[in-house]
Amino acid sequence: MSQVSKWAGPLTVILLVASLAALGYYQFIYMPIANAEVEVPQEWLEPPEESIIEIIIGSVNQDQEENYVPREITVKLGINNRVIWKNIDTIIHTVSADSGAEEEFEEEAGRANFLDPDGGEFSFTFTMPGEYFYHCEPHPWMRGTVIVLEPEA
Numbered sequence: 001m002s003q004v005s006k007w008a009g010p011l012t013v014i015l016l017v018a019s020l021a022a023l024g025y026y027q028f029i030y031m032p033i034a035n036a037e038v039e040v041p042q043e044w045l046e047p048p049e050e051s052i053i054e055i056i057i058g059s060v061n062q063d064q065e066e067n068y069v070p071r072e073i074t075v076k077l078g079i080n081n082r083v084i085w086k087n088i089d090t091i092i093h094t095v096s097a098d099s100g101a102e103e104e105f106e107e108e109a110g111r112a113n114f115l116d117p118d119g120g121e122f123s124f125t126f127t128m129p130g131e132y133f134y135h136c137e138p139h140p141w142m143r144g145t146v147i148v149l150e151p152e153a
């Protein structure tokens with residue numbers, strides 16, 4: 001018996017078992033988790049109302065108390081969880097997620113999402129309850145919070 005044929009049998013079995021394990025993982029573990037993640041109610045994705053936060057004129061002034069208005073906002077999933085930031089100031093600002101925010105918000109509200117002066121917008125539809133903290137990258141004293149509640153809360 002040659003070396004090759006001696007190992008061919010066991011190797012085939014190992015390969016087969018490994019393939020089945022991979023398939024089983026994909027079908028029964030990976031796919032259910034992947035599917036569960038996208039199972040967000042339609043009204044959470046397209047809520048009937050919008051929540052507006054304005055970045056007001058003079059926000060660059062560190063002594064001015066107000067910049068993101070309102071500074072803290074509470075929204076409900078399926079009602080008004082689409083938040084729109086409007087920059088009505090005359091200079092550029094950002095809406096930048098503090099580190100540690102929910103991954104998706106942190107990605108979307110990246111450091112480079114500059115809101116143009118005189119009406120630039122950024123919007124994000126929250127789909128997870130929680131507290132979200134953000135700031136303005138060039139003006140770190142500008143800080144805001146979005147609180148996202150379950151619809152029945």
Ligand SMILES: [Cu+2]
Pocket residue numbers: 059060092093094136137138139142
């Ligand atoms: Cu700013």
